[in-house]
Amino acid sequence: MSSVLGIHGVRNYKAADTTPDIGSKRLRTDWLEALGSRVPGLELETAYYADLLRSERQSDELDEAELVLVEQWARAWGVDPNGVQGRATGWLRWICGQVAERSGQRPAVVEKMVRTLFPEVARYFGPGRAAVRGRVRAALLRQRPDVVIAHSLGSIVAYETLHELTDELDVKLLLTLGSPLALPHAVFPRLDPAPRDGTGTKPPGVRRWMNLSDVGDFVAVPKGQLACAFPGVEELPEISIAPVWPHGVLDYLRHRSVPEAITAGLRAE
Known part of the structure; x- marks a missing residue:
């Protein structure tokens, strides 16, 4: 069995998620259905933090x-x-x-x-960061995954939290989907640990890091620059997951490139 931890992105809070465990179980069911049986022997869990970034604001106007x-x-x-x-x-x-x-x-x-997207990103870089990272850190230490799949904002959370756990985990593969990690000004310079001389670093406890983005994903920008900003990242060829909403995690998980990347990452020594 290979252990996989999924770390979700934005748009994942549901009113029915009355506890983090309920939210995590709902996500796990959705992710397993999307992945199907294309990678046998996966033991999948998900880290849920959407409740920590939800807004009580009634209007959808941005601050x-x-x-x-x-x-x-x-x-x-x-x-x-x-x-x-x-x-x-x-x-x-x-x-x-x-x-x-x-x-x-x-x-x-x-x-x-x-x-x-941006209200949740702003809340993460503001008052929500410590609580979100604490929730994800606990899931990583509990699961001790072979593979971490991190989508959208979740790739930021995964990057920062994995850097915290340098000596405590051995992750064979970090697979980021639709990641805004290289987004200049808005994300890249705000990361912890901060980039040095314009360069980020692969978390030391991660053996292999692959990145995948849809050709029309308006979150994963600048296109093709994540490997430049983070040496050692393998940029997989751009794909098309869905013409209507090219940033949905379930559409990413359904694409054949994801199980192919997981299989390659698990085989790597």
Whole structure:
């Protein structure tokens, strides 16, 4: 049996998740169904932290810290956020429309992602970081996985927490999906440990790190730059997982590249 720990990204809080265990079991069921039986002998668990980053805010309007992240993300797509003045809804929609043109997506889909992703990222880098990392650290030490699969914001959490556990784990494969780890200004310089001279590091307790992204994934930017920012990362060829929502973890898990990467990582010595 090979032990796998999944670390989720944004958009994972459900009202029915009244405890972390319930949320983790729900995610585990979904992930197992998506992976199917293509990698036999997997013992999968998931680390759940979505409840720690949920907002009580009634409106979906972004606050100033979140809008700053949007600006930095837009620049990574080559969009000048000063193309429209002000910070009203029209400004956000204009930026999302510009990114949609560059990514081949519908503006409404991009705007939905922005309104979902950046509030959780801002809360993680703000008051939620310690609690989220504590939750994931406990899952890593309990599971002691051979493989860690980390999606979206979860790749940031995995990266930081695995660096904490340098001498306590031996992870054969870290597989990141739709990762924003290399996103300049918004994510990369905020990482802990901080990059040195513009370069991040592979967690010492990880033998092999592979990264996979959809060609239209508007979160995984700059395209193809994660291996440049983190030497030792193997950038797998870009894939297409879903034309409507190219950032969903279940669509990533259903793609043949994921079981292929897991199998290759488990075989590596």
